[in-house]
Structures are given as structure tokens and as C-alpha cells.
Amino acid sequence: MSDAVKVVQEYFDALAAKDFAKVGGYLADGIVWHQPGANQLSGDKRGADAVNAMIGAMMEISQGSFELALTAPPMGNGDLVAAKIHFSAQRKGAVLDQDGVDLLKVADGQIVEAWLFSADQPAEDTFWG
Template sequence: MTLRRRTTAVGDLPSPSQPYCRPTGIRPSPSQPFRRPTGIRLGQRRRPTVTRTTCGRRQATQAARAAVGAPKRGNATTNSNAELIGRAYRAFAAGDIPAVLQLLDARITWHVPGRSPLSGDYHGPDGVLKFFGLCQELSGGTLKVPADEILADGERVVVLSTVSAERHGQSWSSPEVHVWRIVDGKAVEFREFQADQEAEDAFWSS
């Protein structure tokens, strides 16, 4: 039997533009069967493996919190202190002095600046009651101390007030700033700041 070597001319080779087709009837070797990768369906591309991390998200969250500012704590206490002082001013306007005294701590210090008959330091609810009595006596019961605005931050409460009164036929009105300190639901300190101390001293001393 004579074996003939078959030669292929260059013109018989497939053109690069023509797709290569495997000759029919040729199968992989039985010893090395073709195995499709698990988890991949026909016509589906393998997706690259992505490792997720929370580091970047955590850093972004921290940066956002730093830019906005951490939420303040103690808002419930701040609101309750502001409400307590608001009740005190409403009670005073209604002439309910006992209700005002109930909101004061037994160790409260009450400071009024200036050189008028009202100036000085008063201690305890009894001292504050004495101050109230002197105010009503000098004003003939015309003293008004409304809470125009209440600002609170923690244990500090600031009240903006326009105080007015009448005395010897003269009317007087002036803005004041009242600074309170609240501890455990009771007022422990009061300080008054007057817009025009000389004018206020002159009015109460006349």
C-alpha cells in the first residue's frame, strides 16, 4: 500500500476574512472531555469578580457627618428647660406668683445690676418673693415682663424681654436680657442685663 502525502496550496488556505470552521466529525478526545464552566449558561459571558468593601462608604459617611456636623444631644432637656421658663413668665403675667416660686430651686441666686432700689442679689424663693413684692410696690402693680423670645441651649435659657412699668405718672419701657440656668428641672440662677442701666436706675429711683 502506497501512502500519498497531500499538499495544500496557498490558494487553498482560508482567507483571514473568512471565519474558521472546525471540520465536521471531529470531536474532542474522549480522555479529555469538554467541560463547560459551572454557573455559566450558553451565550452568557463570565463577569469579572468584584470584591466589595465598606471602607469607602464609611469614609464618605464620616466626611458627610463632619461637614454637616454631628447631631446635638440633649434636645429633649433643652426643650423642657425652655418650656419651664416659658411657664414662669406666663404665670407671672397672670399674677400667679406661687406658680413661679414652685419652678425655683431652694438655692437660687437672683442678680439685678445697677444702683436702683431693685438692684442687688436675692437668695432662695423667699428672696425672689421679696424682689417681686418690691417691684409691684414701686410700680403700683403696673410692671410687665413678657417673654418676647426664648432661646435655650442645654441648661442655659436666655429670654429677650421688653420690660415696662409706670411710676409717678411716668411710663418706662426698655429691652432686657434675662439669663437662666436650669438644673434638674429647677431654676438655680437668674441674671438680668439691662439695655440702659442709668435710665432704668433713674426710673426706679425717682
């Protein structure tokens, strides 16, 4: 397992465990995060604080129910790692339950850039508002 794949595996393990302090340690201070869609959480986030704030908003909107897990081992190509994921959340009157792919760039043991892809972006946009 390459170092980049190991970092991504550990990041997703921490995210699945909702260990957000550990999750934050995998995000480079200068990370650029490309959140897809057309909802209140969409757009480029610059910096670990912005990404952590977005994750916090996801937990708040979903009343703490947001979950994300790998559905296959991460796949590496140099400093890029692709991860097949499944994510879900609930809130009053709405359910989010779908697959996606995250493409993460790793440098010096941290994630420095992220591109996310959702299987049903319109449904995700409706959920997040």
C-alpha cells in the same frame, strides 16, 4: 423644646399672667438672682424668699403696673436659657418701658440662677430709685 426651655417658657407665662404663686414654684429654694444696676433693688438675691420679696417690691413701687413678657421664644443651650423680654411699669411721675435679656440656669425643673440685662440700665435705676 428642651426641658429647660419648657420650664423658662412656663415661668414667663406665669409672670405675664401675674400668677405669682405659680412664679414662685419655678424658683429653686437656693436660687441666686443677679439683679443689675445701681438702685434699691439691685444686687445678688440669695434664695426664693429674697427673689419673691424683690418682685413684691417691684409691684409695690410700680403701683401694681409692672409687666414683663417674652418678645421671642426662649433659646436653650443645655441647662442655660436666654430670653428676650420687654418690661414696663409706671408710677407717679415716671414710666419704665424697655427691652432686656434674661439668662436663666435650670436644674431639676426649677430656675437655680438668673442674670438680667437691661437695654437702658440708667433709666431703670432712675425708675426704681
